[in-house]
Amino acid sequence: MDGNGRWARERGKSRLAGHRAGAEAAREVVTAAAENGIETLTLYAFSSENWARPRSEVEGLWRLLTRFLAKKTPELVRQGIRLRSIGRREGIPPEALSALESAESATAGGTRMTLCLALNYGAQDEIVDAARALAREAAAGSLRPEQIDRGTFESRLYTAGLPPVDLLIRTGGEVRVSNFLLWQISYAELYFSRVYWPDFTRDHFARALEAFARRERRFGGL
Numbered sequence: 001m002d003g004n005g006r007w008a009r010e011r012g013k014s015r016l017a018g019h020r021a022g023a024e025a026a027r028e029v030v031t032a033a034a035e036n037g038i039e040t041l042t043l044y045a046f047s048s049e050n051w052a053r054p055r056s057e058v059e060g061l062w063r064l065l066t067r068f069l070a071k072k073t074p075e076l077v078r079q080g081i082r083l084r085s086i087g088r089r090e091g092i093p094p095e096a097l098s099a100l101e102s103a104e105s106a107t108a109g110g111t112r113m114t115l116c117l118a119l120n121y122g123a124q125d126e127i128v129d130a131a132r133a134l135a136r137e138a139a140a141g142s143l144r145p146e147q148i149d150r151g152t153f154e155s156r157l158y159t160a161g162l163p164p165v166d167l168l169i170r171t172g173g174e175v176r177v178s179n180f181l182l183w184q185i186s187y188a189e190l191y192f193s194r195v196y197w198p199d200f201t202r203d204h205f206a207r208a209l210e211a212f213a214r215r216e217r218r219f220g221g222l
Contacts, residue, residue, distance in 0.1 A: 001026065001043060003172030003196030016060040021198035023068050026073075032202035033159055034079055036209060040114045040162055044180050048088070048122030062096045065119070069099040073106050080112030086158035087121030088129075116162065123182035130156035157182055167212045169205075171197045187219050 001022055008018030024042055033041040046061060076083055083103045092100070100119070135155045137143035143152075154160065163182055165188040173194040175184065191208045193200065 001045070001197040001200075002170060002174055004198060006172065007198045015057055016064070018198060019061060019064055023142075025198050027072060027199050028202055029200065029205050030081070031079070032160040032205050034113045036206075038113055038147055040116060042086070042116040042118060042162075042165075042181070044118045044121065044178075046087075046119045046121070047179065048120055048125055049094065049179065051091075058124060059093075062093045064095045066093075066099045069096075069103045073103045076110065076115065080110045080118075081107060082110035082114045083107045084114055084162075085117045085119050086126070088118045088125060089120070092120055114162065116159075118180070119146065121158070123179045126158050127183060135188070144173045156182070157183060164188075167191060169193065169208050171195055171200050187217070189215050189217065 001128045004018035005015045006018075006021070007021065008015050030041060030043075031215060045065065046102065050061070073083075085100055085210050089097060100117075130153055133151070134143065134148055136143055145216040159181070165184045167189045168177065170177070171193045173192075175192050177190075181188075189212050191211055193204060193208070197202055
């Protein structure tokens with residue numbers, strides 16, 4: 001969800017104002033995804049690299065997330081949307097972590113769609129953590145190295161139990177994946193939009209789905 005800061009700068013607003021506008025765009029896209037029968041939608045909300053941003057912005061982002069969860073959780077429950085998070089929970093501010101856990105608990109019964117928030121997430125960290133988990137099991141004697149295959153490895157990723165990624169959408173004009181779901185997007189279709197995230201509407205989302213539907217996916221075959 002890229003372009004919040006540039007959206008705000010071009011309008012003479014603060015970066016946090018851009019993030020607030022981005023949160024509203026997220027609400028609209030989540031609703032549109034559920035209406036279109038999407039099984040799982042993952043939003044890259046805070047990367048492990050985002051800690052390098054100014055402290056005021058980082059603290060503001062976590063406050064925004066806390067308020068967003070408190071406000072939107074009842075709506076997620078009404079829509080039958082289950083909330084799940086991926087990423088390292090260590091380091092997330094206590095108030096934000098409490099709001100996240102409360103939202104996950106409240107929406108646990110949702111079966112219409114899974115909304116996955118990537119928080120304090122980095123794909124390289126995820127792969128390292130999975131490798132460490134397997135190494136600990138092998139050292140303890142509960143797993144033999146020759147038993148490790150792709151399925152075994154995937155079961156130790158943060159996304160264990162979630163379906164493979166079909167479509168990756170990046171807004172804001174950047175054409176890179178920026179350490180997001182590197183394992184999971186091996187055969188995903190990529191869609192890049194020049195639209196800043198706060199301006200990304202359900203219509204833009206529909207265009208991305210239409211573009212995906214026109215693509216021929218061969219998964220390495222003919």
